[in-house]
Amino acid sequence: MDSTVTTGAEENVWGGGNRPLGASYGKLMMWFFLVSDALTFSGFLAAYGFSRFKFIETWPIADEVFTHVPFFHGNYPMYYVAFMTFILIMSSVTMVLAVDAGHRMKQNGVIWYLFLTIIGGAIFVGSQAWEWATFIKGDYGALETKGGRILQFVKADTGERAALAEFSKTIPSERLKHDKNEGVWFYDEGYQPSYSLNEVMEGFKANSNILIRTETINPDGEKELLSRQESLVKIQSADQVVEGANLIHNEYGSRLFADFFFFITGFHGFHVFSGVMINLIIFFNVVLGTYEKRGHYEMVEKVGLYWHFVDLVWVFVFTFFYLV
Amino acid sequence: MAHEHKLEIFRGLLKFKSNTQKIWGVLVFLTIVTAVEVALGITKPDMLTTTSLLGMKALNWIFIILTLVKAYYIAWDFMHLRDEKNALRRAIVWTPVFLVAYLAFILLVEGNYIYTVFKEGFVTWNF
Structure with missing residues (x-):
């Protein structure tokens, strides 16, 4: 226990003479912030776990939700998130290398490693934006029942998912549209799905190859597939067409999944964004030689702690959103 | 600022010559762990999804434990907790x-x- 060694009255640990924690004020305050921020994130993740345990039998399967990789067509679950994780760990490594170069007072080393860290952070935030856009846009489209549950469609012969566009009928219909000049109080009509509920229902009835998949997870860990007869009964409970995901509707399944996805990855993405901004400020300070004049690079170490923390949180978000 | 670094990981099983080397060593380890997680997540071996431990699938326990392992090395080596x-x-x-x-x-x-x-x-x- 090296921290309890006393060398004199002034140096007594409890008198505040020596530094019992052996860390500077700034570093301690950064740790205070990180511990409280860790508790905030834990609160979100625990709330996610709570909602998931509530709907444990109907929760969306992440592998089926996040299946896209930019510039590639096809079904590649997890690969892109794994890539994002690797980018973030990599930028964490360049950050430690920057801190290490700072300890050895090598200004050029710090500049290069901080630069690479900022690039890594920017790639990560960009990837997250793309991931959000893909999630919001949606894949196949689905129907929502009166109870707010999701019905997805599967082709009976191949077992592949069927997109609404593949079987819906186009039924010409008249829709009254109000324009701005017609009323004192005007609301924009907002987003309209590509197919009306009637068009999807008629298309479904006409095409005997289409089955309904419910949210329920069977003992094999797959979503329950209804027979054609059951599907024809089930579709009667449909209430509206859902394409993509937002805070109110989610074509992938439980809407809480979308809510937590936006909230937790959004909060984390905001942390990464602020981290990139803070790193940029420190980067310019290093270039200008501020810390060279100050005689030490402790500031790089402090923002480094924040940056590693962002990586640490992502490790948990990755596990609980994409793996478990 | 702690200038001296403890250069051993895995309880002294692996000792690095310099701090820079240790950082790369930890990166290799974290990458391997992530690769294992992703491989398990994609293949989902039957043996691990059918056996359940304390009300949760064995596979999920593996994911959580591997996450804690990763968190440990990020905090201990990247955030220098080992040297505090x-x-x-x-x-x-x-x-x-x-x-x-x-x-x-x-x-x-x-x-x-x-x-x-x-x-x-x-x-x-x-x-």
């Missing part, structure tokens, strides 16, 4: 560990209770 004094390290680590374990425990038990109410009680939510 014991008192500081314990204050930083055990406070959240205790609070998070407590919160996760009560919320998950409660979530599970509501699941049984939805399932067995007179509540209709899936219609």
Whole structure:
């Protein structure tokens, strides 16, 4: 226990003479912030776990939700998130290398490693934006029942998912549209799905190859597939067409999944964004030689702690959103 | 600033010559762990998804344990907790560990209770 060694009255640990924690004020305050921020994130993740345990039998399967990789067509679950994780760990490594170069007072080393860290952070935030856009846009489209549950469609012969566009009928219909000049109080009509509920229902009835998949997870860990007869009964409970995901509707399944996805990855993405901004400020300070004049690079170490923390949180978000 | 670094990981099994080398060593280790997680997540071996331990699939336990392993090495080597004094390290680590374990425990038990109410009680939510 090296921290309890006393060398004199002034140096007594409890008198505040020596530094019992052996860390500077700034570093301690950064740790205070990180511990409280860790508790905030834990609160979100625990709330996610709570909602998931509530709907444990109907929760969306992440592998089926996040299946896209930019510039590639096809079904590649997890690969892109794994890539994002690797980018973030990599930028964490360049950050430690920057801190290490700072300890050895090598200004050029710090500049290069901080630069690479900022690039890594920017790639990560960009990837997250793309991931959000893909999630919001949606894949196949689905129907929502009166109870707010999701019905997805599967082709009976191949077992592949069927997109609404593949079987819906186009039924010409008249829709009254109000324009701005017609009323004192005007609301924009907002987003309209590509197919009306009637068009999807008629298309479904006409095409005997289409089955309904419910949210329920069977003992094999797959979503329950209804027979054609059951599907024809089930579709009667449909209430509206859902394409993509937002805070109110989610074509992938439980809407809480979308809510937590936006909230937790959004909060984390905001942390990464602020981290990139803070790193940029420190980067310019290093270039200008501020810390060279100050005689030490402790500031790089402090923002480094924040940056590693962002990586640490992502490790948990990755596990609980994409793996478990 | 702690200028001296402890250069051993895996309880002294692996000792690095310099801090830079240790950083790359930890990166290799973290990459391997992530690769294992992703491989397990994609293949989902039957043996691990069918056996259940304490009410959760064995595969999920593996994911959570590997996550904690990764978190340990990020905090210990990247955030230099290995080089800090014991008192500081314990204050930083055990406070959240205790609070998070407590919160996760009560919320998950409660979530599970509501699941049984939805399932067995007179509540209709899936219609």
